[in-house]
Amino acid sequence: MFDKKTLDHSQEGSSRRQAAENDHHTGHPAEKPAAGNPPNSYATVSNLPIKPLYTPADIKDQDFAQDIGFPGEYPFTRGVQATGYRGRLWTFRMFSGFGTAHDTNQRWHQLLRDGETGLSTAFDFPTLMGYDSDSPRATAEVGKCGVAIDTLADMQTLTGGIPLDKVTTSMTINPPASVLWAMYLVAAEKQGVPWDKVGGTIQNDMLKEFIAQKTFMCPPEPSIRLISDTVEFGTKYVPKFNTISISGYHIREAGATAVQELAFTIADGIAYVQDVIDRKKMDVDSFAPRLSFFFNSHIDFFEEIAKLRAGRRIWARIMQERFHAKNPRSLWMRFHTQTAGCSLTAQQPYNNIVRTTTEALAAVLAGTQSLHTNSLDEVFALPSDFAVNVALRTQQIIAEETGVINTIDPLAGSYFVEALTKEMEEKTLEYIEKIDKLGGMLSAIDRGYPQMELSNASYEYQKRIDSGERGVVGVNRYKTEEAPLTGLLKINEKVHEEQIKNLKHIKRVRDNRQVLKCLLEIKLACRSDKNVMPFVIEAVKAFASEQEICDVYRDVYGEYRDPGYF
Amino acid sequence: MSPERKLRVLLGKPGLDGHDRGIKIIARGFRDAGFEVIYTGLHQNPEQIVNAAIQEDADLVGLSCLSGAHLYLFGEVVKQLRERGAGDVTVIVGGIIPAEDVPALKAAGIKEVFFPGTPIQTMVDWVKNNVKPL
Numbered sequence: 001m002f003d004k005k006t007l008d009h010s011q012e013g014s015s016r017r018q019a020a021e022n023d024h025h026t027g028h029p030a031e032k033p034a035a036g037n038p039p040n041s042y043a044t045v046s047n048l049p050i051k052p053l054y055t056p057a058d059i060k061d062q063d064f065a066q067d068i069g070f071p072g073e074y075p076f077t078r079g080v081q082a083t084g085y086r087g088r089l090w091t092f093r094m095f096s097g098f099g100t101a102h103d104t105n106q107r108w109h110q111l112l113r114d115g116e117t118g119l120s121t122a123f124d125f126p127t128l129m130g131y132d133s134d135s136p137r138a139t140a141e142v143g144k145c146g147v148a149i150d151t152l153a154d155m156q157t158l159t160g161g162i163p164l165d166k167v168t169t170s171m172t173i174n175p176p177a178s179v180l181w182a183m184y185l186v187a188a189e190k191q192g193v194p195w196d197k198v199g200g201t202i203q204n205d206m207l208k209e210f211i212a213q214k215t216f217m218c219p220p221e222p223s224i225r226l227i228s229d230t231v232e233f234g235t236k237y238v239p240k241f242n243t244i245s246i247s248g249y250h251i252r253e254a255g256a257t258a259v260q261e262l263a264f265t266i267a268d269g270i271a272y273v274q275d276v277i278d279r280k281k282m283d284v285d286s287f288a289p290r291l292s293f294f295f296n297s298h299i300d301f302f303e304e305i306a307k308l309r310a311g312r313r314i315w316a317r318i319m320q321e322r323f324h325a326k327n328p329r330s331l332w333m334r335f336h337t338q339t340a341g342c343s344l345t346a347q348q349p350y351n352n353i354v355r356t357t358t359e360a361l362a363a364v365l366a367g368t369q370s371l372h373t374n375s376l377d378e379v380f381a382l383p384s385d386f387a388v389n390v391a392l393r394t395q396q397i398i399a400e401e402t403g404v405i406n407t408i409d410p411l412a413g414s415y416f417v418e419a420l421t422k423e424m425e426e427k428t429l430e431y432i433e434k435i436d437k438l439g440g441m442l443s444a445i446d447r448g449y450p451q452m453e454l455s456n457a458s459y460e461y462q463k464r465i466d467s468g469e470r471g472v473v474g475v476n477r478y479k480t481e482e483a484p485l486t487g488l489l490k491i492n493e494k495v496h497e498e499q500i501k502n503l504k505h506i507k508r509v510r511d512n513r514q515v516l517k518c519l520l521e522i523k524l525a526c527r528s529d530k531n532v533m534p535f536v537i538e539a540v541k542a543f544a545s546e547q548e549i550c551d552v553y554r555d556v557y558g559e560y561r562d563p564g565y566f
Numbered sequence: 567m568s569p570e571r572k573l574r575v576l577l578g579k580p581g582l583d584g585h586d587r588g589i590k591i592i593a594r595g596f597r598d599a600g601f602e603v604i605y606t607g608l609h610q611n612p613e614q615i616v617n618a619a620i621q622e623d624a625d626l627v628g629l630s631c632l633s634g635a636h637l638y639l640f641g642e643v644v645k646q647l648r649e650r651g652a653g654d655v656t657v658i659v660g661g662i663i664p665a666e667d668v669p670a671l672k673a674a675g676i677k678e679v680f681f682p683g684t685p686i687q688t689m690v691d692w693v694k695n696n697v698k699p700l
Contacts, residue, residue: 209584255587455590459591462591476685566603
């Protein structure tokens with residue numbers, strides 16, 4: 001990318017810098033850092049070494065047109081939209097849910113009044129795992145880590161007063177994604193909103209559940225089948241919905257490095273695309289534009305920016321070269337980003353605002369389509385209204401005060417950023433090749449490969465913190481005595497009773513024969529290659545509960561048990 | 567006198583919460599410290615954990631919960647251990663536990679509560695000082 005004179009110049013400059021560093025270390029011992037906290041090694045949070053200086057020589061092999069190029073153009077390193085944030089800002093989408101559907105609906109309305117532009121649902125663990133609130137497995141967990149949804153009635157309460165043709169909703173739901181999505185679509189229909197006007201995202205990414213987030217129900221193979229059913233159904237009837245949110249977020253939270261996050265996520269994406277093509281015989285361009293992604297933005301500023309820029313380039317090339325996609329939108333890696341929950345500390349929790357701000361800024365500089373900013377108190381509980389407001393305001397300040405949105409992909413061309421982007425790409429492709437050799441992601445998961453990679457990475461990271469090699473302010477550096485944070489959100493224990501009461505009522509007033517008939521039809525569809533979605537929709541309309549439908553899945557496909565790799 | 571056998575630790579994740587990064591790090595740290603470690607895997611109910619602790623002859627049970635259901639789930643494990651004649655097994659816990667819940671957990675029979683940011687070595691030292699093979 002540079003002429004010989006520039007490269008010679010770069011070489012000389014690097015030599016002078018090296019000489020200065022040698023002088024510094026050998027000639028002037030007095031200038032060494034003062035004793036005290038050991039310095040961080042000059043490596044990223046993922047332990048990737050970083051050079052002291054980057055020059056044109058570090059990106060000499062990159063081709064501007066082929067590797068970097070323009071926003072909105074292949075290979076999309078600089079963003080999928082030609083107009084960047086001038087065309088449209090990212091969506092301010094705060095992940096929220098707690099207590100009953102009514103509690104969460106109130107917070108949603110508050111967030112929308114405060115300037116949030118998209119909704120994102122956190123479900124409680126029983127809902128995430130396909131259990132109703134009255135299941136013994138749900139004891140003490142109802143409404144705790146998210147909102148409890150048992151039937152269509154809860155979903156209607158949750159979305160009450162929200163115009164589902166105007167506001168998009170993301171739902172973090174995986175094993176029972178087909179069921180919760182059906183409830184959402186029926187709720188929209190009852191609002192008078194046709195399906196082709198309903199937009200949003202279901203996470204619906206089971207592979208990363210087996211790797212990292214660990215909400216699972218059925219084994220991997222039938223889990224993938226249910227996902228391909230939803231992709232097929234969405235392509236036909238709900239064209240504005242993102243049918244899978246291929247997620248690296250949880251892989252990172254579970255301890256992966258930045259490269260592992262990107263590599264495993266893309267390998268998951270490859271597996272989904274391949275399955276829909278093989279199982280449904282669908283043209284890649286018919287469904288690929290509705291696949292979206294979800295990444296973590298961790299504390300290492302440039303590593304995250306490089307990771308996300310590299311991700312776009314890799315996905316575009318894979319879609320074109322491996323799957324022969326022709327529609328440019330099939331090549332787009334559109335992604336939501338969430339700041340890293342695992343980077344927050346229980347110690348000196350107000351510092352978490354600074355961490356989240358830094359991480360949010362990295363996501364924006366990398367061109368995210370949508371963003372959740374964590375609240376300062378999320379290491380203790382679901383966030384309080386106050387903490388959520390600070391987190392939302394953080395995004396608004398970045399968008400409206402800092403000026404970083406004025407130009408598209410402002411870090412492009414930085415020797416460091418482009419070199420690191422390339423390095424992330426190369427290391428990611430090595431992993432993808434390895435997973436291909438293992439027979440793809442399903443086979444790799446069966447062998448415990450990504451699970452053990454994460455386990456190793458998270459243990460190594462913890463050892464670096466415990467040894468003090470890596471500093472975390474308030475944890476192993478600059479510790480102070482402090483009073484506990486007050487004003488945390490408490491979930492009322494009455495939530496559980498209320499959910500059970502409502503569920504009992506529904507089961508009493510609905511047409512139980514109709515429910516049984518619908519469940520039987522789902523069972524038959526599961527046993528055949530018929531798409532389950534139309535049958536799930538009918539069951540939901542008849543007020544079949546989430547668990548009743550999920551029990552059919554468990555009955556037909558069996559249950560997956562955690563192998564407990566460590 | 568026979569040499570002391572290795573301390574046997576059963577680590578469990580009660581409830582539906584899938585956050586297993588912490589407990590798996592502890593599993594490896596404890597193993598590297600020379601303990602014999604058995605990990606139940608996720609999504610166990612208290613009864614399954616108690617069964618495993620008794621079958622495996624555990625000296626120590628370590629539980630992790632990040633879902634907010636800790637008071638019920640941890641309490642149930644201790645209660646059921648006692649009911650099954652295994653009340654001498656030490657139980658320690660960690661996860662997202664508000665400081666204000668610690669007195670209730672200790673009153674229920676939990677020996678120690680470890681908070682986020684605790685170095686592995688601190689926990690290893692605590693175990694060595696407080697738990698002997700039964």
